[in-house]
Each structure stands twice: as C-alpha cells, then as structure tokens.
Amino acid sequence: MNWTDERVEKLKRLWADGLSASQIAAQLGGVSRNAVIGKVHRLNLPGRAKAGGATQAASRPQARNTSAPRAPNFAARATTASATRTVTRPVGATVVKEEIEIEVTQQPEFEAPANVVVPMSRRLSLTDLTERTCKWPMGDPLKDDFHFCGAESGESSPYCRYHARLAYQPVNERRKAASMAAAARA
C-alpha cells in the first residue's frame, strides 16, 4: 500500500494523538505496525521520547483541545444506567443460564474517544453472542440499538483482541518507551 498524502496525514495525526503504532496500523489498514514505525522515523516525527534526555515526563495524550468548546452548563455528573438481562445459551451439551448486568457510564455527551480503534463490529444482539464472540457492549443497553462488538474473541477471552486491551489496560500504556534505546546502545 502506498503512502499517499492522505495516509501520511492520518498517520501524523494519529501518532500525535498518542496512538500506538499497531493501533495506527489497524486504523490505516493494509500496513503493519512496523511499517508505521518505519514511516514515523522516516518522516522524522517526534518519537515517543527520544533526543537527549532519556526521561520523559509529560506525555498527556488527553490534552487535545485547543479552543475547546466545552459544553456550557452540563451538570458535571455522569449518569449511570444499568440493565440486567437473563440470557440462555448452549455450552456444550448443557444450557447455561446467566444473568448479565451491564452498567454503562455515560459522560454528558462529548468525550469522543478518538483513541479507540475498533476494526470491525458485527453488531450482534445479546442473544447472538457465542463463546467466541467479543462481548464488548456498544451503545445504550436500554435502547434497542444496543449491541455487542461480536468480533472473534478466541476462547480465552470474552473480548476480541482490541477490546481486551481496552478492558484490561488503563488506556494509557505509553510510559517509558524509549529509555532503553539510548541506554542499551553500545
């Protein structure tokens, strides 16, 4: 795949946003994370932390807004909706009846997660889930457009590769990335 101006621009934006190389690769499509990293270097984009001082302190991917049109007067309170549903599904020869409680915390509306990469979703409804589908909930559980990611999850995780990362990691994994580069070189 060619590095068109468009794709390069997207790369620059996503990299500046603090997405990892693999996330960017997934978003661009058709390239590996190595390709992304290679391109980043070739473009001389600022590494995650390099040049001179090895210690990187200020890595705040959150500081996106410049002229942030922060919502005027929202109650600074997140609403929490929970729904409990009972679902039955076959597991081997038996039928498992389980109660699934879903809690969704809704920020007042803004909070567009530009960092989240979701390669695909099959928009499965609750009853369509199987042992191997990603159970990452999407949308409002109380609305009828609620669905699950449904991507291939494998058998060891309830989520697909990407949602597993979201579920098990604090979103911000990039801490000390380049400390070894300067040090290890001999």
Place this chain on the structure above:
DNA sequence: CCCTGATTCGC
C-alpha cells in the same frame, strides 16, 4: 504470552 517503540538492512 501479550504488548511497546527502535533499529537494521535487503529489497
């Protein structure tokens, strides 16, 4: 094992 970015080097 999963992941991260960095570097090398044949193409």
Place this chain on the structure above:
DNA sequence: GCGAATCAGG
C-alpha cells in the same frame, strides 16, 4: 523509501 526481522524493554 519501504517494511520484515530483529532487538530491547514492560
């Protein structure tokens, strides 16, 4: 220029 392979670290 490109990116797979490899490296170094978490």
